[in-house]
Amino acid sequence: MYKRYRIQLQPQQILVPEPPFFGNVMTPTAVTEEFPVVDIGRCILCLGCISIAPDIFFVDESTGKMSVANAAVYPKALVDEAIKNCPKDCIYWDQPL
Numbered sequence: 001m002y003k004r005y006r007i008q009l010q011p012q013q014i015l016v017p018e019p020p021f022f023g024n025v026m027t028p029t030a031v032t033e034e035f036p037v038v039d040i041g042r043c044i045l046c047l048g049c050i051s052i053a054p055d056i057f058f059v060d061e062s063t064g065k066m067s068v069a070n071a072a073v074y075p076k077a078l079v080d081e082a083i084k085n086c087p088k089d090c091i092y093w094d095q096p097l
């Protein structure tokens, strides 16, 4: 399971979650430095991404908008599944600057 961090990380700041990082849900075969982003201007809060990846996507209680949990790495296959199933195509991969 991922830990959620509510702080904004700078690219050089990497938090390494304590094991078991990926739990028994999946062990990624591909780990990427990319991170998922939600275009909240297009998001309709259908919560589909949360149902697919509840440890990655969440509704930020302070803004009421969809948000992405900070993590050192993201499981590519799981995020890709959320991207594929997002009805508004508003999840995409981005890279650190």
Ligand code: SF4
Pocket: 038, 042, 043, 044, 045, 046, 047, 048, 049, 050, 066, 085, 086, 087, 088, 089, 090, 091
């Ligand atoms: S699946 Fe897409 S539209 Fe639905 S809540 Fe997630 S980001 Fe928003």
